[in-house]
Structures are given as C-alpha cells and as structure tokens.
Amino acid sequence: MNTTNLAENLQLPFQSESSVEPLKTIISLDNVNIRYGSFHAVKDASMEIYEHQVTAFIGPSGCGKSTVLRSINRMNDMIRGATLQGKVLFNGQDLYEKSVDPVLIRRRIGMVFQKPNPFPKSIYENIAWGARVNGYRGDYDELVETSLQRAALWDEVKDKLKQNALRLSGGQQQRLCIARTIAVQPEVILMDEPASALDPIATSRIEELILQLKQSYTIIIVTHNMGQASRVSDYTAFFMVDQNRTGYLQEYEATEQLFLNPVHKKTEEYISGKFG
Amino acid sequence: MNTTNLAENLQLPFQSESSVEPLKTIISLDNVNIRYGSFHAVKDASMEIYEHQVTAFIGPSGCGKSTVLRSINRMNDMIRGATLQGKVLFNGQDLYEKSVDPVLIRRRIGMVFQKPNPFPKSIYENIAWGARVNGYRGDYDELVETSLQRAALWDEVKDKLKQNALRLSGGQQQRLCIARTIAVQPEVILMDEPASALDPIATSRIEELILQLKQSYTIIIVTHNMGQASRVSDYTAFFMVDQNRTGYLQEYEATEQLFLNPVHKKTEEYISGKFG
Amino acid sequence: MPTQNTQFRKKHRLHERIIEAIMFLFALFSLLITVGIVVILLRESYLFFSDPKVNLLGFLTGKDWQPMIDQFGFLPLLNATFTTSIIAMLLGIPVGLFVAVYLAEYASDRMRGILKPTLEVLAGIPTIVYGYFALTFMTPLLRMLFGQERVEIYNTGSAGLVIGILVLPLIATMAEDAISSVPKELRLASYALGGTKIETTFQVVIPAALSGLSATFLLALSRAIGETMVVALAAGAGPKLTADPFKAAETITGYIVRISGGDVSYNSVDYNSIFALGLVLFLITFTLNLISRKISNVFHQEYE
Amino acid sequence: AGSKEAKPQETTQFAWVEEQGVNGLPGVNPIKVSGNIITAGSSTVYPLSERMAERFKQEGYSGVITIDSIGSGAGFERFTVAGETDIANASRAIKAKEIEAAKLIGRSPIEFRVGTDALAVVVSNQNTFAKNVTKEELAKLFSTAKNWSDVNPAWPNEPIQRFIPGTDSGTFDYFSEEVFKNNPEPMLSAQNLQLSEDDNILVQGIKGSPYAVGFFGYAYYAENADSLSILSINSVQASKANVDNGTYPLARPLFIYSDAQIMRSKSQVAAFIDFYLSYVNEEVIGVGYFPANDEELEKGRQTWLKAMNGTY
C-alpha cells in the first residue's frame, strides 16, 4: 500500500510536528482503568500528553474517549459510580491523591463540551462567573475583553456584552465557552467533540482557534472526524473496544505517523472507514 | 487526481451495476419540497428510484435524508406540521393525491428504522400482527416461517417463536424488523440507517441481507457510513444543506460513478471526510 | 393499468372515525366542566349580587362579613385566606426548595429511592388528617411556645403552618423536577470552571430553573388558597379582619364548608353567597394556575 | 293533609304492632319494621335521636335510618321545602312561615315533644371569676361588651371570646329570641365571634381560654363537664329540678316533627316515632337532657294516634 498516496487522496493536511525542541510531558496516564459501577469502561490506558501540543483522541463510539478525557480533570467524579484505578499525573502531581481538591484542578485543566453550553446569563457574566468564584482579583472588564479576544469572539459581541448568551449562534456559543474556559487561566484545555454540533463554517473557525490557542495552552481534543484530527492535532491516540465493550488505547503516535503508517490493522481499517 | 487509486485505498467494493437490462423506474420524486411548520427542510428534490436496485442516501447530519425517505411512504403524515409540495409517484400513481390512502401505501412500501424496534410481543406476533391488521388470509405459521427465512433469522429463532422479541440481540432484532416488513409483502423497503446502532458483525449480516433482498424488493437505504453505501448500493444520492439548513439533493449517480468521479466539489469533500 | 388508480383508493373505515369522534367528545367534556363551573358560579353569584342588600363595591371593600345581618364585605375572608396561604408559603417554599435541592443534587440513588416515596406518602395523606394534626398537634405546640394567652385555640398560624407541610411534597417534587431538568451540561460547565457544588447549585442551576421554580411556587400558592379542611378545622369559624396569625379568622374556603356543612336553604342569601365566594376563589386560583402554566411552558421550551 | 277516611283500627294493620304498648300507644316490634327513615335537623336533638335510632336497630329494625346533624333551620328546610326528609329534629318550635312552606308541598308538620334542654352558658374551667350571670349581663356578654369588665366591673379587663352555634341552628334562634328579643343583629356584630354548627368546635374553643364564653345544648356540656364550667342564670342552676319546675330561664323544648301522611304511607316512620315516644324517657338523661313533662309527652302520644287514624 502506498502511504503517501493515501495522504494525498484523503487530503490530510498534517500539522508539522514541532520535534525540534524536546517535548515536555504535562500529563501522564499510568495504567488507568475506569469503571462505571461494575462496567469496565477503559482498561490499562497509559500515555503521556505533551505541553503545548494538540492531542486528538479518536476511535469508534463507546470506546471510552470521553471517559479518559474526563479522567484528566476529575470530571468523572461527578458521574455516579465512576471509579478509577491507576495514576493520572499533572506536572508530576497525582490528581487522584486524597489531599487533592478536584475544584482546584478544574481551574487549571479546563473543559469544553460537545454541545455549546453557555450559562443562561449575559455574555459578560458567562466569562466573569468562573473567575469570580475562583477569587479573581484583577479587572473584570479587562478579563472579559482579553478572554473574548483570545477566543476570536470579541469583535462579534463587544457591543452586546449584556445580552443573554443563549441568543448567540451555535458556533459563537462554542467560542464563548472556550473564552469562558480561558478566563480562569487554565494550563490545559480538554475538548470533547467541540465542533460536532456545528456547521462546516463554524467548525473551521474552531479548528483555526485551536491552532492559535496551542501556543498558550495544552489541548486535548476528542473527535469523530478523521479529517479534523489530522488538521489540528500533533499527536493522535486511537482507542478501540474489545468484545466486552471495554475500551483500550490501541495506538498512540504522532498524528502523521498514525494516519500514514498505522501499526495496527484495526487502526488502518478505522481510518479508512471500514467501521465506526 | 487518480480515481482508481482512491477506490483502491478506500477499499470500496462497489456493486457491479446491472446496466444490462434497461432499468424500470418504480418511484419518482418530482420537485419535492418538504417543510416542518415554517422550516423548509428539503427543497426541490427530483429523482428516480429504480426497481430492484439498492439506492443509498448519504449526506451530513440534518440534510434531510430521513425526511425524504419518509416522504416516500407518507410517514411524514405522522409528524405534526410536516407538509409536502411536489409529486411523489409510485408506479406512476401520485401518492399525495387526495383520494390516496396512506395506510395502503405503507403496506406496499415498508420501512425499517435506525434503532431496532420490535413490538414488545412475541417473535411470532411481531411478524403476524402486521399481516393480521392488513387482513392476510393465508397460513400464518407459514408466513412467519418464510418471512423469517428471507430475513436470515429463521434458524436462530425457530425454537423460540413464543419468546418476547425484546430478548433478542440488537442485530437479531433488526433482522426481525426486516422480516416483519417482508411479511406484509411490500414492493419497496425503506431503511433509515438500519445498521448504525449495531456492532460490526451484525452490520455485515445486515449488509449481506440487503444484497439478497434486492432480488425481490427495491431498497432505499440511508447511511452515514460511506463504506456501507459503496458496499451495498447501486445508486447513491448525496444530500447537502445550504446556509438556511435547508437540505437539497446535490448529486445522484450510479454509486461507483459518484464515489470515484464526483461532479461536485462538495461531494468530493464529503466523501473524503472534510466535513460531516 | 386502470386498476392502478384504485389500488390506493381511500377506505372509509367508519368505525375508526366514530372512535375518533367519541374520543374527541370526551376531550371536549373537560371543557364542559370548566364551562359548568363558570356558569354555575356566575349564575348563583348573579343571584347574590342582585339581592338589593348586596352591592359589588360593598362586597369588595366591606370590612365585615355576616350575611345574616346584611354585612357583605368579603375582605375579612380574603385576608384570612391570604394570611394562611402566606404562612404556608413561608414554610413550604424554603423547606420544599431545600428538599428538592437535596434530592436533585445531593441524595444518593438509594437515599432518593427512600425519600421520594416518603414524600409521596406525605402527599397522599388526606387533608382531613392534616386538619386533625393542626388541631391536636400544631395548635398546642404554638400555644406552648408562645403562651396560652397569646395564641387563640383557633388561629390562622397553625392552619397556615400545616398547609405549608401539606404543600411541601408538592413543592419538593415539582421543584426537583425543575432542577433536574436543567441540563447536565450547565452543571458540568460550572464544575469545569472550578465551581464548587454549592456555587453551581445556587449560581447556575437555580437561576436556570427559576421559571420552573416560580411556576411551582405559584401552583403551591394556588393549592394553599384552595385548601379547605385544614382551615375548617383549625383556623377559626368566624370572619375577622386581623393581621395577627395567632387569632382566629375564617377563610373563604372555611366559610363555604361551614355554611354548606350546616346545610343552607336554597335560594337564601347564605346559599348564594357561597357561590359568590366560590367565584372569587375560582378566579384567584385560575389566574394563578394560568400564570404558572405559562411560565412553566416557557421553562420547558428553554430546555427542550 | 290526609283526607282519606281512616279507621282507628287501621294502625293494627301494620305488621309491627304489638299487643302491649306503652302509655296508650300501640307497642312496636322493631323486628318487623323495615324500610328507610330519613331524618335531619337539630344538632342539639341529634344525640337523642341517634340514641333512639340505635336502640331501634338493636331491637331488630332492619331498615336504613339516616340522621343528619345540620341545625334546626336547615332541618326544617329539608322537611318543608325540599320535602326530602320524613322527620325534622328541632330545638325550637316550627315557625309560621315554615308551616306555610310545607303547605306548598302538601305537608302539614305535626309536632312531638321529646325532651327538654337546659341551654348551657359555659366558660372554661380555668375561668375563676364568672359563676353567675343575669339575663341582662348575658345580653351584654354576647353583644356589645368588648371586655369582661364591661359586663361586670369585678371581672378582668380582658377581651371576651365568643363561641356560639351557627345561624342555622335552633340554639342560635332560641338564644336570640330569649335574650335579644328575636334580633340576631347585636349578637352577630359582636367582636371575637366564632360560629359553628359543630358543637365540638365550640367546646374546644371555650376550653382553650379562660376568657372564652359560649352556649349550647346541655348534653355537650355534660360530656365535657371536667373542662367546662356552666354559669347559673339569674342565680338559678341548670338542674333537673330547676328545669322541671320551670325556674331555669334557658330551659327549652326539644321536638321532632313529621307529617301524618308520611306516617301512614311509610309505616316505619310511624313505628319509629311510636318507639321514640315510648322509650325516650329511658334514654334522655343518659344523653344529657331532661325529660319533657308528662303532659307534653301525653300530648305527643295523642297526636300520634290522631295522625294515624286520620283525625289530625
């Protein structure tokens, strides 16, 4: 099989991997097993996430992408019956240690969801709220402005900051959610299919935004869209399910490598649309 | 761009088009516009569906595939606010004429849905019920047996016909739904993503079944899976949405033609995973 | 083919049409009930107001209600009705809301599995039992706490508190429903920004559920206003214009049930007066229900 | 009413008639009585009628008897206007306009005296100051006076709380007639007034405060003698002797009313009244009232006989 041809034909515009400087690990999973009650959702996931890189999680529905993603900012704590074995380290600190307060983690590791979910408040309040509960001491107007600017939304909303956020379009709402996350100054941003509910134009704006944000933040993105993974990510993790519906990490590589030279047959089949 | 290469790489096993005999049109849409209340869901769809062929509808989510499909057996009648302009002809008969009884149409144009949805009754009753309400006068045991055989389910369930259908596996349930449809002896079977809720093995059994059934029936199938469309269909219709979220028919061709030599850029982009 | 045009010819299916027509009539019947209520209340009220001794202005502004001696001011009754209802709301709304929050946000599945049926039991107890409870438990309790001198044996406070208990399960379950129907995504968004559970509840979830909650509160208020047996047994049996919740005062419903329990002479002014008061009661509760319905429709549209 | 010629022996045609009766009335064998009897009216008479009905059943009556305690006025209403009852219980005599109403539906009410009530004016037993009231004081107590001291300067300067029977009751009518010359106005415009057809609401209310006062049938006082005190009126105690000799000012008759035609067409009604008149004196004390004097009872028996042979 001719790999360059595949790339060409699929028109996958890979991110140039920034392998010049040595990459710093910011998050590492060490033999992570996650269960919902007695259902074993993810088994033995181990991986390193690199700082200032975009990492994509791909795989068929139900393979545990979201589950793993949520384990990184302890969002699974909010799900009844979810338990985790193994270690999740953030800057070397085990996030699941008893003394760790998940509330503080989540400020540092923000999250953006599939469906845009602004609070039913004003645009301004959407941004200011997170900062306020976390005891932000700076100038709020400034914070709102810079956050919206970074999320590439400022120009569109600057005249209607007092307007209810639900009146924005879907794509704008999603960018607002990103702005809101940025406002609490996280280091890592987790995104769970952030564009799958959006139209193609809004999608491409989000993709652009991700490429910009990666300069300041580490980003992990779950996506169903192979093209999107190849366009925005530096690294890609491919998850699969076994016959018990337990998810596992099948392959984790630099994105180009994974798409063009998959090691596993499953990966190749998935990428070429054989299932999923 | 090298088309044979694309086919090869995508490993799309096209159906050999049976263009030897001239194809007979069984259904034709003529400038069909469908609205949900004031929302214009599908505009100006015109196409011919050929007898004993499998026709696939593909396109991004919300482009109106299901809507068009439902218009063919007047299933949209059951949706509040749905209205249709234009003509849908079945064997030359306008299905939307005032004097036409939709109940009679649906017996001739059956339908299978995305989520397997057997009636919460016994397997036997699932098959017999539809025949009974349609006043079938033959031997019911025989009917049940032949229908299940045609749906390739007989061997698996022949010893438990009295068992509740809900206790079958998902794939079996879906085949039961196909058997149930066959039992009322339709000419056309509409399938709305019939395998998207199933695992890969069950999926491939359904695909095999479709290829068998096409000898006796005309089949229209909506699918998200490009591979599936290429594997089972003779003709493919690609639907798109415009900026008003109104769906329209972008391209309609013999499947091989559409996948290998798409006329429109949108089609090509969609097939190659650029969006959707 | 000539048969083609007939093969889908509509069948008449007369029996299906008849069934549909019957069901439609059944559905229409509920409208008939409302019309019945309105007509009856209006007709008898008309008789009441056409009595030469009664006039509308006096009815609306009079401070004394004693039809036997031609006093037709309904303010004392209205005042007592509002006194008991407001007291009921003062107890029912905060406690009900907190129970709802606890159920929706804090209780484990098992806890909820115990609490919800318990609340259902509380909601299923006939109001006469609550009346009995007001008389034999709440009133003695109030008299113990605030003094025999201060608290009369019949008082609106005791009735109001017990009505509060009575509407508590209604508030708790409906409010829980409103809180639970706030999309999970909003909570997740809040947590993801580093909000604590309590901040999420008070600053995100409750504001988002506010319209659903206010619909609940209005419905509970309407229920409290219409409550009868508790006030009949515990609030007092004489119209009295007082703001003191420790004094006896008769509510609209209390008056209606007292007069009809004593059995009234048809066509007497007493008999007609209960319909006039019924009309007032109906108008108040109907308006509250309408508003509540409107609000909750809006609420459900927001999240569907 | 009955224009039909009726022979004296007619009563003996009833299956329930027994040989030996009481005081001239035919004896009743309740075992042989069946069919509905519908009664309604005075809450004062209610305990007595209830007791008689229960005894009637215990001795074998197999029909349905209902007794609704709704007040004398409402009881007459059902009897004379709606015409839906067979017997009206009353703690006051029927009024002329009620007789008029009855005529309109073809009934002519006939009266049977069944006992005497000493209407009790009561206070809570926590009330240490009030023991006796004069009739004048009584009028003030239940109308214009605001505080107890307004009635009698020796009494405390505390607001009076009043608990009185509802306006549909015979007791209310009797009291307003006896104390207020038939004018209910002063009583109804009094302050701190609670009205109820439910005597227990009154009992509970009066128990509840040393400054409460109320009135109702003696039986209700008798049942709650341990927590209520009865006031003497003009220094006369409510006692059997004082009721019998007519000195207790608030002694009043208790009646049941029926109609000759009903009694003849529904023999069970006649039987019940016969039974009532025969045995009421055995039960009346136990219920908390006083027997009517013999003259009145005898008059009732004569009325019964006349009604049955059509000479009423």
Next chain:
Amino acid sequence: MQSSFAFGTQENVLRLMEKRRRASVVWQAVFLLATSLAILFLVLLLVSVIDSTFGFAALQYDVEPKTLIAGKQHLSEFSHLELEQVAKSRLSGGILRRVEYEKPIADRSDKDLIALIEQHVIKPTVLRTWGLWDSLVNQGQIDAYLSEQEGAHLTFKSWLTFDFLVADQSANPLYAGIRTALLGSLWIILITFLFAFPIGVGSAVYLQEYAPDTKVSRILQLNIFNLSAVPSIIYGLLGLAVFVRAMEGFTSGSFFSRVADSTANGRTILSGGLTLGLLVLPIIIINTQEALKAVPDTLRMSSYGIGATKWQTIWGQVLPVSIDRILTGTILALSRALGETAPLVVIGASTFISVDPSGIFSKFTTLPIQIYQWSARPQGAYRNVAGAAIIALLILLMALNSSAIILRDKLSKKKRMES
C-alpha cells in the same frame, strides 16, 4: 498574559478554597436539615394519629359484673348456664326479643353471650381516655384521676380492632365502627372509576394521539391543566348545583323509579361519585397522557410502517404497552378521591347512617366525612375513634398506592428488559 497573581498567591487560593468548602458544608447541612424536617413532619403526623389510637381508657359500668352472679368477678368466669340466665333476666325486653328472634339464647356461644351482656347489661361508658404517650409516660396522672373517680375501670384499649372495621356507627364510642363509611367510600370510588376512567383515557388518547396542533387542542390542553388545579371545594359547589339539585331526578333514582318513596333526594352515592369523578378526571387525563408520551414514537412508526391504521396502532400497540402506567396513574388519582372531604361535605354527605349502602341511589357517608364528624363530636373518646379511622383510611390508601407502586416496578422491570 494576565499577572500570575490574578488569583492571588497559593496561600490565598487555599484560604479561599477553605472558605468555599465551609460554605458547601454549611449548606449541605441546611439541605439535609430541611429534608429531615420534612420527614419529621411525616413522623409527627403519624405519631399524633397513632397516639390517639392506642392508650388507656377509664370506663364506667351501669352494672358491675360482680353483682350479676354472687361470688364471680368477671364474665369470663361465668358458666354457660349462668350466662344464659343473666342474659335472659337482665336484657331489656326489646333487645331480648331481637336476640331470641335472630338466634335463641340457648344456641349461642359463650363468646357471643358475653358480648351481649357486656354491651346491653354492663353497658360500659367511657369516662376519659389517654393517648399512647400519656399512657406510657404519665402513669401518675392516670392514677390520680382514677383515685378521684368512683367505680372507674381502667383498660388499655386499641381503638382499631377488627370489630371496629365491621361495626356500624354508634352513639357509644366503644361500639362505633366504620363499616358504613368504608362501604360508602368503596362505592363512591367505584362510581368515580367507572365515570372518570373511560372518559379520562379517551380524552388523553384524543389529545395525545389524534389532536392536530391547533388552537382548539391547545385550549383543551391548557384547560385540563387548569382544571387539575381547581380547588376541590369548587367541584363540591359544581356537584351541589348540578348533580344534587339540577339533576336530582336522575341522581336520586326517582327518574328510574328506583326509589319508591317521595323523600328521595340527590345526595346519593351517584352524586358523590360523579362529583369526585369530575375532580379526578383531569388528573387521570394528565397521567394517561404522560403514559402515552412515554411510549416511544418508533413503536407507532413501525406500526404505521407495516400498514396499520391509526386505531389499530393505538389499540394494538400503544395501549397495551402503556396500560400499566395508565392504571398506576388512575389508582393514584382514585386514592386522591378516596381522601377528599370538602366536596362531599358541600354536596351534603350524611352524618349518621348505620346501614350498608345498597346501590348507587343510597345515601352515603365516607371515611373522611366520618373522621370529620367524629373529630367534631363533643365526647373525647371520639377523638380516639377518629384516630383509628384515620389509620384505617391510611392503610387503605397505602394498599392502593402500593399496588400502584408494584405496577410501576413491574413496568420498570419490563423496561429494563427491553433496553
């Protein structure tokens, strides 16, 4: 980039976090407290009812048992012959006649005779009663009372007994029972069900399955929601004006010449049942609509998809699937009707009836009405009787509700199987 101190130093952050955590704990305690309060109310309610249902009673006898036969203290010590002898000599004439008429004294069992002698010869009356709490704790108070009272006999009494369930009403609280009221309640509920169930389910089917999305159906729907919140006393007024008065000929049965006597009136079981039927109708409609809404649309679609008509789909697929839920909702609505008091007071339920209702044109009383009347009686012992009746009513309601819950569980089990 904003200053790294935007959220304060690490120490500040931790201090704030401590504060936020404390707020969480405090509020959580408040929520828990509120919930406990709600449960406390329920417990208090039940306890106050139970308290009055059990406890000591001081009785007084007309005739002391020991004076009946020399040398014997209790009836239980009497021989059969002695019992017969006492019954024959001491029972009053009328009662003796009835007793002999029903079953000769010679043929009666000891137990039977003892009961007769107790009720009609010894004639106990209640002097005073105590609640369970006082009985257990305030022994001193009880003793003090007994020492004052000549000839009082103290017994511990459960006011709720089997006899209480099957006995008629009585002027003596010791013998009062709820038989008539219980039967009245059941009759009323039957009428309510027969009236409201078909109309309710029919309306719901129309609104949920047939009604086009027009103004008319929206008004119908809104109207039903409103009706469900109309105070029950208003239904009483409606029932009074319509069933008791306007339709008297029909509801009294005289129209069908079912009642021969002229004194029939509209205050019958039929009127009561219809009034409560109107009251629960909107509730049944709403519950049924919920049940129909819960039926997945795919079921209907697949039924239509094989050529079934609308009614075939409803009757053959939708109703069978939702019937458990519909019944559950109906049972809950009926239990509401079972507890209603005010509307029946308004239409004029009877106070004293001591014979079982025999049909829909009978006069009636119901359990809640009976409780209301008893709690309004002057004799203290009726408070205890009312307490016992409340418990009986609650048990009846509980039985109804748990049958609804069992139905619901069965349903959710089936659901689980389905998914």
